[in-house]
Amino acid sequence: MNTKFISSGILLIATMLVSSCSKSHSHNYEDAEETVDVAFPETDSVTLTNTYPGYFTPEAKVDVVGRVSGQLLSKNFSNGQYVNKGSVLFRIEASKYRDAVQQAQAELATAKSSKDYAQSHYDAVKKALESDAVSKMEVIQAESDLRQAEADIKNAQAALETATTNLGYCTVIAPISGYVTSASYDVGSYINGEGSPVILTTLYNNSTLTAQFSIEDEKLLELLHNNDYRNMPELRNVELSFSDTIGHRYYGDLTYMAPMVDTSTGTVALQCKIDNKYDELRPGMFVKINLPYKKLKKAILVKDSALSTDQLGKYLYVVNDSDKIVYTPVSIGPLYHDSLRVILSGISPDSRYVTKAMLKVTDGMKVKPIIVK
Template sequence: MLKLNVSKLSLLLLVTFAISACSDQTQSDIRPAQDIHVDTLSLSHTSLRLNTELPGRITAFNEAEVRPQITGIVKSRLYKQGSYVNEGDVLFQIDPTTYQSTVNSAQAELKKALASEQSTKKAYLRYQALMKKSLTSQELLDDAESNYLQAQAEVAIRQAELDYANIELSYTQIKAPISGYAGFSQVSEGSLLTSGQSNYLTTIIQTNNVYVDMQQSSVSLYKLRQEFTNVRGTHPTIPVTITLEDGTLYQHTGKLEFADTRADNSTGSVTLRAIIPNPDNSLLAGMYVRASISMPEQRDYLVVPQSVVVRSQSGLPSVFIVDQDNKIIKKSVELGSEVGNGWVVKTGLNVGDNVVVNNLNKLKNNQMVVVDSQAEQSGDTATADAHSISQG
C-alpha cells in the first residue's frame, strides 16, 4: 500500500513539473505587439494650370487629288515631283491633236453659220423696206424673218460647240487645282488616261497650316467649353500645343477650330479639330502627335504622391490618413489628372489631412500607429504648367 502511494505521488509531481514547464515556455513565446511607425504628409493646395492631353493625327489643311477630265495619251509631265506648285500650273500634257482638230471643225461650222446669218439678215431688212412701200406681201416678210431667226439660232449652236471643243482642248493641259506641294506621279509618258477614272495622277497638299484631329468624350468636351466660356466669354479661343512622337514640343501654338456636331454612337466620343501653323512644313499629313489643351487659368488643387495611393482588387483608389488620435482612416478618393509624380485628387480628401506615405502594406482601417514625422506639402509637388494624364 505504501509503494502504491509513493508511485502516485511521484506521478503527480512529474505531471505538475511538466505543466509548469509548458506554462513557462508559453509565457516566453508571447511578446507584446510592436507599434507601427509611419510618416505623414500634411496636404495643402497647389496652384496648377492643368492640360488635357489627347492623341491626335495630322491632317492636311487642304488636299486635292488630280484626275483627268478627258481621254487621251500622256505626252509629258511638266512638274517636279515633291515641288511646290501654284494654282493653275500645268502638271501633265495630254496629246491635244484630236481635240485641236475638233476645235478647228467647230470654228469652220461657226463661220458658216455666221455667213448664213448675215445673208438672211440682209434679206429680212430688204423685205422690211419693201413692206413699208407695199411692194411685197406679209407672207414673204414673215418667211424672211423666220430664216433670219433660224440663222441666229444656228450661230448660237455652233458657238456652243466651239466653246465645248475649246474646253476639252484646255483639259489636255492638266493643271493644279490648288497651290501646294505636288506628290509622286502615278503615271508616265505614254500612259492612257480616261475621263472619270478612279486612279488619281498625283496629289497636291497645302501645308502652311495643318489640322490635328483628336477624340474626346462628349462630357469632357462640355466641361472644357464651360471652363473657357466662364473665363473668356461666349466664343473663347482655346489654345492647343502638340508634342511629336519623340517627345519634342512643337514650337508653334494653334487653336481649337471646331468640334464635330455628333458624338459617336458606340463610344460617345466627339472628334475635335485644331489648326496648327506649319510654316516650315515640318508637320506631315498622317503623323501621330500628342495634343495638349491648356486650361484658361491656374487653380488650386490637392495633389498626392502616386506612391501613397493603394487600390482595391477592383481597382478603386484610396489613401490612408492619420486622425488626431493617431488612428488610421482609409479614405476612398476620386483621382483626376496625373501631375509629375502625383495625382490630382478631385474628391475624398481635404486641406490639412495627414496622408501616410510609408508602411502602407502593414496598415488597416482603425489601427493605432506612431507618427515619426509629419511633413508639410510644398508647391514643388507639381509644376505650374502641368500635363494631365493621357486620354484615349
C-alpha cells in the same frame, strides 16, 4: 539589526534596478519612432482634361484629273514635291483638240457671215414690202432666216468655248498649293479622260490640319455642364500629344462639334484645327487630344512619387495630429507640371502626407514627422 539593514539594502537596489529598466525601455521606445519626411499639398488653378485618340486630315485634298483623251506627254514634278497653285503638272497630247478649236472657229466665222447675209436680206424685203414689191410671207421667212442665223452663231460660239476648254485641259495645272502624290500614269500612257475623268495624282494642302476625334455623350454633357465651351479659352488652345516625341509642341483650336450623337456608337464627333507651321505633321497621323472639361481654381497637388497603389487603387500615407500614420485612399486627376498629381478627393490642403520611405511606415505607426518643401 544587520538582517534589517541587509533587507533594506536589497529592496533599495531592486527599486533602482526597476526604475533603471523602466527608463531604458522608455528610451528604446522613443528611439523606435521612425523619422519621416512629410509635406503639405500645394494648391493652384488647374484645368482637368480627358484624353481622346484622333487622326489628322488635311486642310484640302484635291484629286488632279485628266479630262481629255490622249497620250501623256510629260510629267513636270517629282513625287512628293511641294507645288504651287497654277504649276503645270502634266501635258497631254493636244493635236485633235487644237484641230477642234480651229474647226469651231471656222464654223463661227461661217455663222457670222450667214447672219450678215440674213440681216441684209431681211432689211431688203422689209423695205420692198412698203411698195408691195414682195409679199408679207417673204418678209416673215427672211426674219425667220435671220433668227436662225443668230442662233447658229450662239451654237458656234458654244462649240468654240467647249473646244477651247478641252484644249486647255491638255495642260493639267495644280488647282491648289500642296504636296503631290506619285503619278498614277507614266509618261507615254494613254489617258482616256473624255468619258470619265481619270485621276492622275492627288494634292494635299497640309498648312493647316484637322484633328478628327469623338467623345462619349456623357462626357459631352460634362463638358457642357461645366463650361460655356464656345467661350472657354482653354478650348482655343487644346494640347496635343503623340505616341513618339516630335520636335515641337502643338496646340489646337476646337472649331466644330457635331449637332447630333451617333446612335451606333454613342459618341459625338469633334474637330480641332492645328497650324502645321513647322511642316512636321501629316494627314493620317494618329494624335491624342487632351480636351479640357473643368477648371479647378484651388486644386490640391501632391508629389506624384508619394502615391502608392494597391488593389483598391491609389493611396497616400497621411500623418494625423497625433503623429500617427493613416492609410488614406485618394482619387487622382491628371499630372501637373510633370511631377505633381491633382488629388480630386481624399485629403485637404492641411493634410501632411509622407513624401519618402513609404515602405518603412504602416497604418497606425507612431512617427516623427519632418516638414519638407
